[in-house]
Amino acid sequence: MAISIMLDAGHGGEDPGAVYQNRSEKDDNLALVKELGQILSNNGIDVQYTRTTDIYQTPFEKAQLANNAGVDYFISIHRNSAPTPNQYHGVETLLYDKSGIKLEMAENINNRLSEVGFENLGVKARPGLVVLRRTNMPALLVEVGFLNSDVDNEIFDKNQRQIAQAIADGILETLQMQPADVNSDAAPLPQLQDEMDPGSPLYRVQVGLFRKRSNADQLLYELLERDYPAFMLAEDGYFKVQVGAFRQLGNAIAMERRLRRAGYATLITT
């Protein structure tokens, strides 16, 4: 069976990512992902995408897309941003932790990108990032230079095809050296088995109800960072942030207590 990879063009829609002069990171990410996807497809990889158009997705949704598709790898393409223009330049790749095949793949990608002309800033562990933490397969986030670096933008604009090829080469050379079981080093993912069961009523603990999606997102990420099995529902014109779901009311109550001790206002819903 072909190896499957979900490519994620970082940000999108109302979330532009980094912005510098007339550039938005979301556009650079998407253009590069399309090139990369084409090259990987040509090399026999089953390529899937979180987005191929300019739409907004939360990082949690992006991770869920990969989990639901059951792909072997998740690769998110971004461009970096420094506090002030031209402060930094170079590429780096972010991982949940620096171990396993994803570390090899990250190092190979960085090395290939440095051959195109980028400085290699190395591999970094960023366990707090939702797309790295919530994906249950090896996941990489490649920062393809700084969006507010003129040096990096010049490389990016002049060599887009070579950059896509470099990332593809880093991926492919890693896969060629690997045995079949590639999922052994995935980040641990708390599963919501209960939610999948269609039979019994499910209890959820609601922690927030918002008109504005960005406010709901903020609470959602905060809860996920603290390892609550949180998710968001769009319902009746509201964005509801909930934790669960639980088949047994007692478990929902226990979760509610834990959330209240942590300072959240809650109610139990089915």
Ligand SMILES: [Zn+2]
């Ligand atoms: Zn980004």
